[in-house]
Amino acid sequence: MGNSTVLSSLDRSGPSGPKPRRLISTRNIVIYGFLIVAALYYLLPLYVMVVTSLKGMPEIRMGNIFSPPMEITFAPWVKAWDTACTGLYCEGLKVGFWNSIQILVPSTIISIIIASVNGYALSFWRFKGSEVFFTILLFGAFIPYQVMLYPIVIILRELGLFSSLAGVTLVHVIFGMPILTLLFRNYFAGIPMELFKAARVDGAGFWRIFLQIMLPMSLPIFVVAMIIQITGIWNDFLFGVIYAGTKNFPMTVQLNNIVNTTQGVKEYNVNMAATLLTGALPLVVYFVSGKLFVRGIAAGAVKG
């Protein structure tokens, strides 16, 4: 009995739980008033996106952007996915979606492998100069990308990777390195040195310690790294537009081309459906991951 009330108050944290203070006081009105107004401001765009994407064009022209749809239609969603025009061709967002997936999966996996091994080496296997390179890497994270854009075009062209999925993947791996390396280095630095020494005494080497001892201990930080990379790479626009090439444009670039195309009648409902489709993946990652997401963004920021 007692158990179930505790559980239900945890689940809904509704007004059933015990509360020492009076609920309606000036203090509470100010606090909740401020928070609710702020929450409305933050929720408003999401709400507008959803209701607009479910209306027909005549209703959009007649009504206002805040009113809920009188007749719900999913046609804009189908059109955004399948047939919306980007100015050049009319194949919808699905092309961009698959391009983004093909960029996202290898970039995330490769960058996390490299950064985790690197962070491990920087924590336990320091060599002369390792800290110097790491410092350069961290400072590099603050250099505006614009400074490096063109030389990277040349490098990719020399490697034969310009205007290809592999090229843009490589760029994501490179620019993901500072934050991920920092993340893993800080995490491994928190693991007791004794553990490492014990493994050394038992005869384990660089890779064996990493694979059999460090990896199983550090799964949460791998999830954090995945969250950082998935949202970061999916939301990228600049690298996609420069290095991927017209055929391989990621979803964000295609979305922008669909919405900001100058030709034809503007279909705001299709535009909003397309926008929601593009934002869907990072939003799902965010809502599923919860506190780990906060940890991810705070990881690079607070420690430093």
Added chain:
Amino acid sequence: MASITNPDNRRPVAKPPNKLFRNLSAKVAALPMIATALVIFVGCSAWSIFYSFTSSKSLPREKFVGIDQYVRLFKTSRWQESMENILIYGVCSLVFSLIVGFLLAVFLDQKIRFENTFRTIFLYPFALSFIVTGLVWQWILNQNFGIQKVIQDLGFTSFELDLLSNKDMAIYAIVIAGLWQGTGLVMALMLAGLRSIDQEIWKASRVDGIPAWRTYLFIVIPMMRPVFVTTLVLIAAGIVKVYDLVVALTDGGPGIASEVPAKYVYDYMFANNNLGQGLAASTVMLTTVLIILIPWGLMEFGEKKAKKQVIDG
């Protein structure tokens, strides 16, 4: 026996011929980092600075023109507009995101109900891309169907909120959208900062009868200085880079009213075939970042050194 107790005698013979091969696995593992640090961050930046002194048009050429590109850059009205805009955008987003982010964190820190729900709501825009952010706000601020029309339909026929087609106001539309996307991050960092402060402070100030707002202003905020500095640096680095948001929301328009430096660089490098100009503009961006970054780096580094001395001494 002697050879076991005194292995040092044998060392010179068994020692690998080259120091480079000691700890080899770690060095191999660090190769991508070393290559990125040297080739991309140092090499590419140096390349760009070098070629910003040439008259390169569509392809890089070693024809040096001194600081001509920079002179032309600062004479271009579009660049002047870009610098002015980034200043407005920078100051507004710094001030408002710090104030709003801090206030949200303080209100969330009052042991309230639904804290998780509120925090989730404030932070979710940060998961969205600048493109998505820009396009949503473009729709909300649409002059024919957006907020303006809704409020006019309510009876306030003279109400005007026409940010996107107004030359003087377009940059503020970008500020509003940017704040919507980024304040959640500041809130999250500030909340972490508030939680890291010793709760004894609050007991002490309550005993002394100091009102809460004074405790925040004169005790808590000074104690949170490192959090503020880090947040400031993060926001500032983000401000200099702002690009996608402008492309999605206004595309620099109307006219050149909401152009920003990052867009200038992109357009001159990849659309206008004027590489030298683009590189000079990017070098100016780099210099701006260094002006922000170096004092911060010195401060952090200096502080650590000072702390070390305290511990050592």
